[in-house]
């Protein structure tokens with residue numbers, strides 16, 4: 541991943557609004573166009589302002605941050621419930637497995653969008 545802020549001379553907002561726009565699943569440049577064409581498939585260009593989005597690849601970082609966030613939500617809750625109520629194993633599994641799945645599927649596209657927005661704002665791109 542190369543850092544070349546002069547490669548794209550388009551005016552950019554500060555990094556935090558771009559990150560928030562990506563978090564919402566919208567283009568970091570205009571905040572209107574959709575960032576994804578599917579669940580987490582990045583549009584090659586913004587359908588609204590035609591900003592190139594394909595060079596901003598997040599690779600494995602969204603999965604890493606999703607695991608980090610979901611783990612920090614589910615594991616403490618699981619330990620507290622175990623400590624207070626000692627539910628049966630099947631009850632634990634029927635509570636935490638679906639919660640983990642729903643949280644991961646909800647958070648993954650948001651972390652990907654936030655990372656793509658941050659990359660766009662900072663000029664981090666890969667053109668290979």
Ligand SMILES: [Zn+2]
Nearest residue numbers: 567570586589
């Ligand atoms: Zn756009």
